[in-house]
Amino acid sequence: MSETRSAQAASVIRHADVLIVGGGLSGTMLAAQLLRQPGERQILVIEPRSELGRGEAYSAVELGHTLNGNAARMSVDPDNADDLTQWLTEYIAAGGWPESDQQHVPVSELFPPRGIFGLYAQQRLAEAQAHSHSTIEHIRAEVIDLQVDECSTRLTLDNGQQLRGAFAVLATGMFPATRTPQTTSSGLNAATVDPWDVEAMTQLDSQSTVLIIGSGLTMVDAVVSLEQAGHRGPIEIFSRHGLLPHVRRQPPGWADFLAEDHALCSPRQLVREVRRQCHAALDQDVDWQAPLDTVRAHIGRLWSQASEREKRQFVRHVRPWWESHHHRSPPLSAELVARLHGEGRLRIHAASFKGVESSASGEVRILLRRRGEQQTTLVTGAALINSSGIEYDWRRVDRPLPRQLLARGLIQPGPLALGIAAHVSGAVLDVDGHVSQRLFAMGPPLRGMWWESTAVTDVASQAKALAARLAM
Ligand SMILES: Cc1cc2nc3c(=O)[nH]c(=O)nc-3n(C[C@H](O)[C@H](O)[C@H](O)COP(=O)(O)OP(=O)(O)OC[C@H]3O[C@@H](n4cnc5c(N)ncnc54)[C@H](O)[C@@H]3O)c2cc1C
Incomplete structure (x- = not known):
C-alpha cells in the first residue's frame, strides 16, 4: 500500500x-x-x-x-535598521505583548x-x-x-x-550536537529534558537537582524555563571552560579600529588589539562592550582571510572567550542567572562531559572530567538538560x-x-x-x-x- x-x-x-x-x-x-x-x-x-x-x-x-539583542539590532530588512522597532511599535499599540510596558524603556531597546x-x-x-x-x-x-x-x-x-x-x-x-547524551535507557529517557520544554519541567520535583551540560545561551533559556516551571532546587552547570555569557548592555559608539587597520589579521594580533581597545575604553569610563561590538562587522572578512592554521588557533584559543563576550545574554535572563548564582543555587563548573550512566532509580548520572583533573567524577541529578550546542x-x-x-x-x-x-x-x-x-x-x-x-x-x-x- x-x-x-x-x-x-x-x-x-x-x-x-x-x-x-x-x-x-x-x-x-x-x-x-x-x-x-x-x-x-x-x-x-x-x-x-x-x-x-x-x-x-x-x-x-x-x-x-527573548532575542539576545534589542529591537534596534534585529531588523530583517538590511535597508532599514528600524524595521523591527516600527513593526513592534504597531504590534504593541494593537494590544500585542502587554507585558512589555513593565520594562519602561523605548521600544527600540526592548528585547522581544x-x-x-x-x-x-x-x-x-x-x-x-x-x-x-x-x-x-x-x-x-x-x-x-x-x-x-x-x-x-x-x-x-x-x-x-x-x-x-x-x-x-x-x-x-x-x-x-552529536554530543547529545544518548537516551538509551528508559531511566535516562525519563530524566532528560529539552531545554525549551517548560511543560516537562513542571513535572520535576521543584527541589530536585538539575544538571545542565553547556553554559551558552541555550543554558540561559533552560534556566528561564526552569524558573518559570516553578523549579527552586540546585542547578549544576558543566561546560569545558566554565564561562557564563556576559550580559548585553547598550554601549555607546566607538571608533571602528579594524576599518582603519587592515594589517591586523592573525587571531593573536586581533585579541591583543581588542584587549588594548577595551582597556582604552575602560580608562575613559566607556563600556568595554563598545569596542568589542565594532569587531562584528569585520569577522567575515577576517575569518575568510585567515589561514587554516589561524582559523584553528582562533577556534582553540579565542572561541570560548568570543562566545561568552560576543554572544551575550539578554538583560532579564542574565539578571535571573546572576541572582541564582549569587544565592548559590546555580553553580558553574569547568568540566568536560564524558558520558551518561544508566540508573535504575530514574535519576540521571553523568560522568565528567573536571578541568585540571585526570580522573572522572560521577554526578547525580533528577534531570539532565543538554544545551551543549550545534553540530x-x-x-x-x-x-x-x-x-x-x-x-x-x-x-x-x-x-x-x-x-x-x-x-x-x-x-x-x-x-x-x-x-x-x-x-x-x-x-x-x-x-x-x-x-x-x-x-x-x-x-x-x-x-x-x-x-x-x-x-x-
Ligand atoms: C534557540 C535559538 C535562539 C536564537 N536566538 C537568536 C537571537 O536571539 N538573535 C540572533 O540573532 N540569532 C539567534 N539565533 C540564531 C538564528 O537567528 C537562528 O539560528 C535562525 O533561526 C537561523 O535560521 P535558519 O532558517 O537558517 O535555521 P533554522 O531556524 O534552524 O531553520 C531551518 C529549518 O530547516 C528545516 N529543515 C532542515 N532540514 C530540512 C530538510 N531536509 N527538508 C526540509 N526542511 C528542512 C528545519 O525543519 C528548520 O525549520 C537563535 C538560534 C536558536 C536555535
Whole structure:
C-alpha cells in the first residue's frame, strides 16, 4: 500500500523556479526577498514544520525566551535598521505583548520574545507576497535527496513526491550536537529534558537537582524555563571552560579600529588589539562592550582571510572567550542567572562531559572530567538538560539529506569541517571544488565560510544578496 502511494506520488513531478529547502528564518527571508524581485517566479519552500519563519529559535512559546539583542539590532530588512522597532511599535499599540510596558524603556531597546519575532518574520513575508507577481507555496515535508544536472535540480521528499527547480537553496539551519547524551535507557529517557520544554519541567520535583551540560545561551533559556516551571532546587552547570555569557548592555559608539587597520589579521594580533581597545575604553569610563561590538562587522572578512592554521588557533584559543563576550545574554535572563548564582543555587563548573550512566532509580548520572583533573567524577541529578550546542560537521549529522549530498559528491565540508564549502555568492562547491550553477546555501551551513553566519542580521543580509543573484 505505501509502496503504491509513493510510486504514484513519485510520478507527479512539480516544477518551480526556486526550491528552498527549510523554512526557518533563512528560507523565509530568502522567499520574501525573492518575492520583491522584479518578474514572475514560482517559489516552493519545503519545511516540515506547520509554520514558516520559525525554525527552532522562533517557535519559542515562553515570553522569557527573548532575542539576545534589542529591537534596534534585529531588523530583517538590511535597508532599514528600524524595521523591527516600527513593526513592534504597531504590534504593541494593537494590544500585542502587554507585558512589555513593565520594562519602561523605548521600544527600540526592548528585547522581544522570540515567538513574537517569528510573527514579525511571517508578517514581512505576507507583505512581500501581497505586492508580488511571484508566488510562494509551503510544502510540508522533509527533503531526503537532491540531484543536480546542468539545467535543474530535483528534490525527493519523504512523502515520495519529486520537485524540479531551476535552483535549489539549502536553508537547513543548525543540527543539534552529536554530543547529545544518548537516551538509551528508559531511566535516562525519563530524566532528560529539552531545554525549551517548560511543560516537562513542571513535572520535576521543584527541589530536585538539575544538571545542565553547556553554559551558552541555550543554558540561559533552560534556566528561564526552569524558573518559570516553578523549579527552586540546585542547578549544576558543566561546560569545558566554565564561562557564563556576559550580559548585553547598550554601549555607546566607538571608533571602528579594524576599518582603519587592515594589517591586523592573525587571531593573536586581533585579541591583543581588542584587549588594548577595551582597556582604552575602560580608562575613559566607556563600556568595554563598545569596542568589542565594532569587531562584528569585520569577522567575515577576517575569518575568510585567515589561514587554516589561524582559523584553528582562533577556534582553540579565542572561541570560548568570543562566545561568552560576543554572544551575550539578554538583560532579564542574565539578571535571573546572576541572582541564582549569587544565592548559590546555580553553580558553574569547568568540566568536560564524558558520558551518561544508566540508573535504575530514574535519576540521571553523568560522568565528567573536571578541568585540571585526570580522573572522572560521577554526578547525580533528577534531570539532565543538554544545551551543549550545534553540530556543524555535516559528516556527523544523521539526517538523510546531508548524507545523500555527501554521498553524491554534491557538497564538500567547509573550512575546519564547519558546515559546507561555498563560493562567496553562496553557490556550493562540489567534492571536486567546482562551483555549482544550481545549488546554493545560506545561514548556518556557511559557518565555515564566515564564522558568524547564523544571527538575524547575517541571515537577513545573505537573503537579500542571494535573492538578487538568483533573480539574475
Ligand atoms: C534557540 C535559538 C535562539 C536564537 N536566538 C537568536 C537571537 O536571539 N538573535 C540572533 O540573532 N540569532 C539567534 N539565533 C540564531 C538564528 O537567528 C537562528 O539560528 C535562525 O533561526 C537561523 O535560521 P535558519 O532558517 O537558517 O535555521 P533554522 O531556524 O534552524 O531553520 C531551518 C529549518 O530547516 C528545516 N529543515 C532542515 N532540514 C530540512 C530538510 N531536509 N527538508 C526540509 N526542511 C528542512 C528545519 O525543519 C528548520 O525549520 C537563535 C538560534 C536558536 C536555535
